[in-house]
Amino acid sequence: MNAPAPASTLVDPLVIAGRAYRSRLLVGTGKYRDFNETRDAIVASGAEIVTVAIRRTNLGQNASEPSLLDALPPSEFTYLPNSAGCYTADEAVRTLRLGRELLDGHKLCKLEVLGDPASLFPNMRETLVAAEKLVADGFDVMVYTSDDPIVARELEQIGCVAIMPLASLIGSGMGILNPWNLRLILEQAKLPVLVDAGVGTASDASIAMELGCAGVLMNTAIAKAREPVRMARAMRLAVEAGREAFLAGRMPRKYYEASASSPATGLIGS
Amino acid sequence: MASLTLTVNGKVTELATTSATLADVVALMGLEGKRIAIERNGEIVPRSRYASTPVAGGDRLEIVGAVGGG
Numbered sequence: 493m494n495a496p497a498p499a500s501t502l503v504d505p506l507v508i509a510g511r512a513y514r515s516r517l518l519v520g521t522g523k524y525r526d527f528n529e530t531r532d533a534i535v536a537s538g539a540e541i542v543t544v545a546i547r548r549t550n551l552g553q554n555a556s557e558p559s560l561l562d563a564l565p566p567s568e569f570t571y572l573p574n575s576a577g578c579y580t581a582d583e584a585v586r587t588l589r590l591g592r593e594l595l596d597g598h599k600l601c602k603l604e605v606l607g608d609p610a611s612l613f614p615n616m617r618e619t620l621v622a623a624e625k626l627v628a629d630g631f632d633v634m635v636y637t638s639d640d641p642i643v644a645r646e647l648e649q650i651g652c653v654a655i656m657p658l659a660s661l662i663g664s665g666m667g668i669l670n671p672w673n674l675r676l677i678l679e680q681a682k683l684p685v686l687v688d689a690g691v692g693t694a695s696d697a698s699i700a701m702e703l704g705c706a707g708v709l710m711n712t713a714i715a716k717a718r719e720p721v722r723m724a725r726a727m728r729l730a731v732e733a734g735r736e737a738f739l740a741g742r743m744p745r746k747y748y749e750a751s752a753s754s755p756a757t758g759l760i761g762s
Numbered sequence: 763m764a765s766l767t768l769t770v771n772g773k774v775t776e777l778a779t780t781s782a783t784l785a786d787v788v789a790l791m792g793l794e795g796k797r798i799a800i801e802r803n804g805e806i807v808p809r810s811r812y813a814s815t816p817v818a819g820g821d822r823l824e825i826v827g828a829v830g831g832g
Contacts, residue, residue: 520832530830545831548771548824549798551791560828561797576831586801590826593806594799662832689832711832 494540494569504739506707508684509600509632509653511570513540516701517731518572518686520711524720527563533714534564537724543572543602543709546591571595572634574602579615581605581622588626601626602656602688602709604636612662616643620650627651636688639673641680648683655681656688656709659700663712665692668699678704694723694730701734702742769822784823785812793825800825 494515505512519539524530534542542564573591575584588601605622607615614636620643626633627650634654635647644655657677660666667690668674678685684706691697691710700708708731717723766777768787777790784807788794800807801824807815817823 521830522832524830543832544828546799546826547829547831549793549796549827551771551773551775551793551825559796560830571828573828574831586804587826589806590799590801590824591828593808594797594826594828709832 494535494538504735506684508541508634513570514538515540515728515731516707516735517697517728518543518707518709519714519724519727520709521560521564522711523715527558527560529720530560531563533720533724534569536721536728537714538728539569541570541572541600543574543711544591545576546573546587546594566595570600571598572600572602573598575604575622576602577606578604579606579618581618581625584618584622585625585629588631589629592631599630600632600634600653602634602636603652614638614658616640620646623647623650623652634686639670639677641673641676644677644685645680648681652683654684654686654706656686658689659687659696660690662689664690665713665716666690667692667696668703671699671703674700674703674705691727694726697727697730698734698737701731702737704738707731766817766819768817768819771823771825782817783813784815784817787817787823788812788825791825796827798825798827 502512502514506516515538517537517539518541519534519537520543521530575587578584578587584605592598603622605615605618607613616638623633623635633652634656635652636656637643639657647655660669686707686709687700687705688709691713697708714720714724714727764780766779766782768775803822
């Protein structure tokens, strides 16, 4: 349903690792009530790339139990297996190799190595080690990172395919807390920079796009909205609006200097 | 009774057989036809090799699938 179109037909596509996508909104598949809600929300979001986690299978479970892959067939969506929940480079690399095997050799992955269970802040030392190993092993690595421009540059030099700084803590909905650091990362990056984590509502997504981000990745902001499907639609529109505003180029800010939009002449009684 | 003791997803699991392949284990676990990936003693075994990969007592298997996540 949200399957990618041929690159040649796309206007202003998001290009990641040589593949073009129509949508600049990437979504997670966690925290929904059930797979129907997952699917409805993701279709409404227009997202083509969806993140999934790799976890131990329940053994001896009922074979007819529905699975995420039935709700979101890999033929219709680009899967982005993640290493969420991993705290070392080794765990993350093993997890993403399993994800690649699970998805028949699919090279695209989201690297995430956490450093703290309370803040879910990334451990950048482990992230850098894992990124080097994964790139050497042929993966296309989209990497979750702190909003440190020096680390972002190192990840780019290692050969990642997208830099994904947090806007605020994972699942916090606190929005874009440090647009200035995002700007520093955006100014130097030659790769797509996507905000990953922290978006709470539609305006946050628009702000990320207006800053010049190539896209936004979110999960909780949609899944934990009162009406996830409606919020998914709001996020699609917000990402599109923010992108259009970025491309259009905003007017300069004029502090304490008003400028009327209507003619100053030709007023009646003049 | 002869048996084969494996650790599957962190749990000690006893199979009532002395020889088995990874494909046998997958069938015994009710995972046939499901989209899974398997690590045997830390090394990934490609799906195409399940039937030709024997398991031995003491093997550690990790069997994973895709679940919802961000």
